[in-house]
Amino acid sequence: MKRALTVSELRDPIHGFVKLDSDEVRVVNSPEFQRLRSIHQLALTYNVYPGATHKRFEHCLGVMEVASRIYDVVTDDRHVLDDKEIRAIIPKVGAFDWNYWRRVLRMAALCHDLGHLPFSHAAEDLLPDGIAHENISYAIILGQGMAEVWKDLKVQATDVAKIAVGPKYSPEALGVWESILSEIIIGDTFGADRIDYLLRDSYHAGVQYGRFDHYRLIDTIRVLPKADSKPPDENPAQTAFEFKELAAAKADASKEPTLGIEHGGLQSSEALLWARYFMWTQVYLHHVRQVYDLHLADFLKTWLPNGKFDPAPTGHIRMTDNEVNSAMASACRDEKAAGHSAAKCVLGRRHFRRIYEENPKDRSSNLQSFDLIRAALEKKYGAERVKWKRIAQKRQGKQFPVLMSSGDVENSINLSETLENIPVVSNATVFVDPDIRDEAISWLSTQKRAILT
Secondary structure, X not given: OOOOOOEEEEEEOOOEEEEEEHHHHHHHOOHHHHHHHHOEOOHHHHHOOOOOOOEHHHHHHHHHHHHHHHHHHXXXXXXXXXXXXXXXXXXXXXXXXXXXXXXXXXXXXXXXXXXXXXXXXXXXXXXXXXXXXXXXXXXXXXXXXXXHHHXXXXXXXHHHHHHHXXXXXXXXXXXXXXHHHHHHHHOOOOOHHHHHHHHHHHHHHOOOOOXXXXXXXXXXXXXXXXXXXXXXHHOOOOOHHHHHHHHHHHHOOOOOOEEEEEHHHHHHHHHHXXXXXXXXXXXXXXXXXXXXXXXXXHHHHHHOHHHOOOOOHHHHOOOOHHHHHHXXXXXXXXXXXXXXXXXXXXXXXXXXXXXXXXXXXXXXXXXXXXXXXXXXXXXXXXXXXXXXXXXXXXXXXXXXXEEOOOOXXXXXXXXXXXXXXXXXXXXXXXXXXXXXXXXXXXXXXXXXXHHXX
């Protein structure tokens, strides 16, 4: 006799109710997923924005909810393009394949961040070379600990794993439909991961920068054939970089279907990409958040065996923010403990202070301005009293197909000047020990011209 499934509802401040059936709840209750209750979404950002204490746990629930909504929209027969290739890959609503892939998608979305380290991206550089958190997620999904869960859910673990991490990190190739499902979760433009983290991070940080009309955006997402951009030589004002970027897109002869939008959702997609830009400038690249990442990394290098995290799933699931915070607290109280100085910077708010940021004026004088000023400060005060960080926003997915009211499919770049003009954020900052900040500011103001010439 077929077992009846019950439905659980979880309240979420971003999406209202998130619903799971009793089989799916088993994934949420697994030790591998429960661990995410103790992994901060934005690392130590709560030291700048006190409300930003949310965890990967609720983010993953939100990604599952958004991915499910996108799946229901793009597979709705009313929204499926009258194209032989596209109709051949999208399963019919209610069919076995439709139900199977919907469950796989939901579980892949739920589990896509299982491999995150303590404090999320802040510790990513402390993995062995060639290992990323996606590799760990893949291994956990396929691990012995979750094998029985997938068996009861009647899904293939490999299907969940490769859709969760995408073609870049999956050892197994993804088919066309699997690639689209993965794009629904982690896609560079309309991925549920991006939609949720912008809305959620904005909400918890107490800012409005990450908000956009995601309801309208989701309702207009479609599976569409790729569309060519304008030939690069049509716009003589393009930079050399833009010329190469468009030429590369033009050279991609593949018409493999991908996610796009109806024309009516173009403004919502523009708003999403601007929201991402503003969240980077105002939250993700906040200078105090950046220096806390540096102090945290300094502590972890002294505390972890060989200065690296163990990527093996068995050890990974036992390591959370709690263990790191406990170790930092002990080191902060003991002046002789390894990592004492870094722990004191974090827990005693003795973080290094910003003294210099790379800027266009200095770069116009000398393209090496940042490196020259950093080196001069290190020579003057000692490398141990100077820290620096250079970071850049990953390039956004500005090119995607747009379904026009005429039935034609156009490239977004051909339709939106806004998308062409959203800048890529980059930042390079030098920090110094708070005890020398005032002196260093005075010294740099008198020496900068000589340093840059």
